[in-house]
Amino acid sequence: MERWLRSESVSKLVDVLLPIFAALAALAFGALMLIILGANPLEAFSALIDGAFGSTNALADTVVKATPLLLIGLGICISFRGNVINLGGEGQMIIGALMATALGLAFPDWPGILMIPMAMLAGFLGGAIWGGIPGALKAYFNASELLSTIMMNAIAVQLMNFLLSGPMIDPVQASKASKIPQTARLAKVFDLPRLVPTRLHLGAFIAVVLAFLVYILLWRTTLGYRIRAVGQNPRASRYAGIDVKKQIVLALFLSGAFAGLAGAIQVFGVNHRMITDGSATGFTGNAGFNGIVAALFGQLHPLGTIPAAFLFGALLVGANKLQRAVQVPSALITALNGLVVVFVVSSDIWRRRREQKRLIEATVEQKQEELLSSHTAEAEDKQ
Amino acid sequence: MIEQLFTKAVLVGILSSGIRLATPYLYASMGETFSQRSGVLNLGVEGQMLLGAFAAFYISFTTGNLWLGMLAAIITGLLMGLAMAFISINLQAVQGISGIGFYLFGLGMSDLLFQKLLGTVETVSGFRPVYIPWLSDIPIIGEIFFNQNILVYGAYFLVFAAWFVLNKTTLGLKIKAVGESPQAADSLGVSVSKVRYFAVAFGGIMSGIAGASLSIALLNVFQQNMTSGLGFIAIALVYFGGWRPLAVMGGALLFSMVNSLQLWVQVLNIPIPSDFAVMMPYVLTILALIVSVQRVRPPSALTKPFERGH
Numbered sequence: 032m033e034r035w036l037r038s039e040s041v042s043k044l045v046d047v048l049l050p051i052f053a054a055l056a057a058l059a060f061g062a063l064m065l066i067i068l069g070a071n072p073l074e075a076f077s078a079l080i081d082g083a084f085g086s087t088n089a090l091a092d093t094v095v096k097a098t099p100l101l102l103i104g105l106g107i108c109i110s111f112r113g114n115v116i117n118l119g120g121e122g123q124m125i126i127g128a129l130m131a132t133a134l135g136l137a138f139p140d141w142p143g144i145l146m147i148p149m150a151m152l153a154g155f156l157g158g159a160i161w162g163g164i165p166g167a168l169k170a171y172f173n174a175s176e177l178l179s180t181i182m183m184n185a186i187a188v189q190l191m192n193f194l195l196s197g198p199m200i201d202p203v204q205a206s207k208a209s210k211i212p213q214t215a216r217l218a219k220v221f222d223l224p225r226l227v228p229t230r231l232h233l234g235a236f237i238a239v240v241l242a243f244l245v246y247i248l249l250w251r252t253t254l255g256y257r258i259r260a261v262g263q264n265p266r267a268s269r270y271a272g273i274d275v276k277k278q279i280v281l282a283l284f285l286s287g288a289f290a291g292l293a294g295a296i297q298v299f300g301v302n303h304r305m306i307t308d309g310s311a312t313g314f315t316g317n318a319g320f321n322g323i324v325a326a327l328f329g330q331l332h333p334l335g336t337i338p339a340a341f342l343f344g345a346l347l348v349g350a351n352k353l354q355r356a357v358q359v360p361s362a363l364i365t366a367l368n369g370l371v372v373v374f375v376v377s378s379d380i381w382r383r384r385r386e387q388k389r390l391i392e393a394t395v396e397q398k399q400e401e402l403l404s405s406h407t408a409e410a411e412d413k414q
Numbered sequence: 415m416i417e418q419l420f421t422k423a424v425l426v427g428i429l430s431s432g433i434r435l436a437t438p439y440l441y442a443s444m445g446e447t448f449s450q451r452s453g454v455l456n457l458g459v460e461g462q463m464l465l466g467a468f469a470a471f472y473i474s475f476t477t478g479n480l481w482l483g484m485l486a487a488i489i490t491g492l493l494m495g496l497a498m499a500f501i502s503i504n505l506q507a508v509q510g511i512s513g514i515g516f517y518l519f520g521l522g523m524s525d526l527l528f529q530k531l532l533g534t535v536e537t538v539s540g541f542r543p544v545y546i547p548w549l550s551d552i553p554i555i556g557e558i559f560f561n562q563n564i565l566v567y568g569a570y571f572l573v574f575a576a577w578f579v580l581n582k583t584t585l586g587l588k589i590k591a592v593g594e595s596p597q598a599a600d601s602l603g604v605s606v607s608k609v610r611y612f613a614v615a616f617g618g619i620m621s622g623i624a625g626a627s628l629s630i631a632l633l634n635v636f637q638q639n640m641t642s643g644l645g646f647i648a649i650a651l652v653y654f655g656g657w658r659p660l661a662v663m664g665g666a667l668l669f670s671m672v673n674s675l676q677l678w679v680q681v682l683n684i685p686i687p688s689d690f691a692v693m694m695p696y697v698l699t700i701l702a703l704i705v706s707v708q709r710v711r712p713p714s715a716l717t718k719p720f721e722r723g724h
Contacts, residue, residue, distance in 0.1 A: 064526075068530055116510045116511065118510075118514065168700070168703075168704060172704045172707065172708070173707045173708075174700070174703040174704045174707055175653060175703065175707075177455075177457060177510050178646065178649060178650045178653065178699070178703055179700050179703060181643070181646045182646075182647075182650065182696045182697075182699050182700045182703075183696075183700070184643075185643050185693070185696040186693050186696050186697060189689040189690070189692050189693040189696075190689070190693070192689045193687055193689035193690065196689075197687070310639070310642075312639075317518075320514060320517075320518055323511070323514060324518070327511065359526070359530070360525065360526050360529040360530060362521075362522045362523075362525035362526040362529065362638075363522065363526050364522065365518055365521055365522025365525065366518070366519050366521075366522030366523040366526060367522070368518050368522070369461070369514075369515045369516065369517065369518030369519030369520070369521070369522060369523075370515065370519055371515070372511060372512065372514060372515030372518065373501060373507070373512055373515035373516065373519065374515075376501075376507040376508050376511045376512045376515065377501050377505040377507045377512065379507065379508070380505050380506055380507070383506075
């Protein structure tokens with residue numbers, strides 16, 4: 032029994048360490064790339080660390096960058112736990128931002144204390160709708176959410192481009208010849224409270240609080256239990272009387288909601304207006320996909336996603352310094368993020384293998400016990 | 415203004431560029447058809463295309479030889495395909511997610527190499543239209559179908575080759591068996607992992623060529639994220655075509671014709687908001703996904719790793 036306990040804690044430790052190994056492997060690849068590109072990896076990595084943590088401002092920027100990753104990562108925890116793969120974070124973030132911005136532009140006279148929560152709610156709902164549509168298509172028409180969520184991203188981008196160059200365009204830009212596709216700046220009173228002089232805003236705090244709420248949702252409520260049950264075994268869930276289709280829609284609805292909220296927070300906390308360069312990344316900075324990386328790295332656990340998001344936020348902020356210091360484009364970080372995903376999902380095989388082994392051992396043990404007890408029973412009978 | 419669309423020259427132009435624009439979709443979706451038929455969902459097509467596009471462009475640009483560029487795209491695609499195969503088959507990673515990893519890797523890596531090795535947007539003179547005696551001279555038909563570059567012809571040839579291999583050869587039978595019922599195939603002595611390796615590696619090569627068709631045959635430039643979602647659409651087309659090469663080609667053509675029309679609408683300055691025109695293909699894809707899934711069933715073992723004795 033004692034040995035079993037010990038091996039159990041060792042496996043737990045390995046589970047936690049696996050993503051770290053995966054990250055180290057990705058970093059090793061990054062170092063190799065840097066050497067090939069003629070840069071000193073040590074110099075590059077120290078520039079990266081300095082860029083991300085070197086000063087109060089740098090640290091604040093890291094947290095600001097980590098905020099959308101954490102929020103989107105929380106949504107990913109919900110959907111992936113429900114075995115629904117949401118690749119639509121980019122689009123959901125854009126729609127959330129558009130809804131919140133539209134509300135902010137429509138009612139510039141509202142007091143901040145009313146507008147900020149309402150705008151957050153608008154973002155939340157916008158993302159939820161944009162996630163709920165592919166959810167419903169999966170649940171009721173069996174359409175793969177992998178593809179429909181990605182298509183919804185492309186549609187959201189075009190919607191953004193249309194709205195920012197037409198109905199929502201800044202009146203100043205509309206009168207100019209250049210017509211830069213952007214909205215007017217939102218009223219100053221709507222800015223999320225900020226820890227002056229840094230750029231750190233209330234959004235980071237909201238995200239961390241929500242991480243705890245998502246933890247409670249997933250493991251302490253019936254809704255969370257149902258989403259996870261459907262994720263683990265849809266057939267058994269159906270027999271247990273769970274409405275599987277409803278859970279699938281809810282998982283994507285909630286997942287999208289968090290991405291939408293990330294969009295609203297990005298506008299009200301950082302940009303204070305929306306502007307488009309025609310692409311999704313221009314607004315999201317690839318957060319829709321990087322949030323997946325963070326959630327996977329945090330083992331799809333809301334609380335694990337907090338440090339994971341912080342780490343990837345640091346990578347993104349540090350990348351700019353790295354680019355200046357050793358002239359290696361920050362795109363390197365995108366490539367490394369991709370590798371982290373590949374390594375994390377690949378290393379999962381060790382955990383599965385061990386679980387399988389444990390299951391077999393447990394069965395064997397149980398059979399032996401049964402055999403033993405039947406023997407003693409027989410012996411007792413003979414007596 | 416809309417009647418401008420209905421002149422002979424414009425209609426021929428729309429059809430001709432529609433045929434041409436289908437090229438990258440055809441290469442990528444034929445590769446993906448093979449991969450999915452064998453039971454592996456390769457969601458990394460976009461990343462493989464980007465790296466293929468860069469490799470083809472860079473080698474063509476530096477050596478001046480387009481065929482060396484093609485070779486570079488093929489090798490790049492092969493390596494990416496083998497990596498995807500290893501991760502899906504040996505390490506049994508969740509395919510929907512590992513594919514996103516490959517996408518991000520290709521996106522970042524091609525951008526990094528582009529900035530480091532080229533720095534600015536350059537152009538190459540890519541593959542030129544090939545004149546086919548007699549056929550190219552037929553009025554209208556010749557202009558639409560037989561005034562294309564070699565990669566365009568290759569793409570349509572590939573469709574028929576893919577159809578032939580899948581339906582008329584033992585290899586095709588093995589690929590389908592492995593994707594439908596790996597246990598049964600295994601018990602008949604077919605190596606599930608070998609067949610899947612072949613199919614996924616082939617898919618990688620095709621994605622590489624699809625990228626090359628953009629960078630050295632259709633657009634003749636390389637830019638960051640130049641595929642902008644094309645690889646994902648190619649995967650959707652496989653679903654749309656119900657995993658059958660000819661139907662996938664039908665979907666690709668429908669798609670590229672809509673795209674071509676959209677481009678001409680912009681060129682002719684017809685006042686339809688271009689954002690909505692650009693949006694149309696994606697809306698169409700979602701609708702197509704819904705319709706096609708009601709009609710055909712995906713390969714039974716799609717995304718399911720195979721292990722003996724289960």
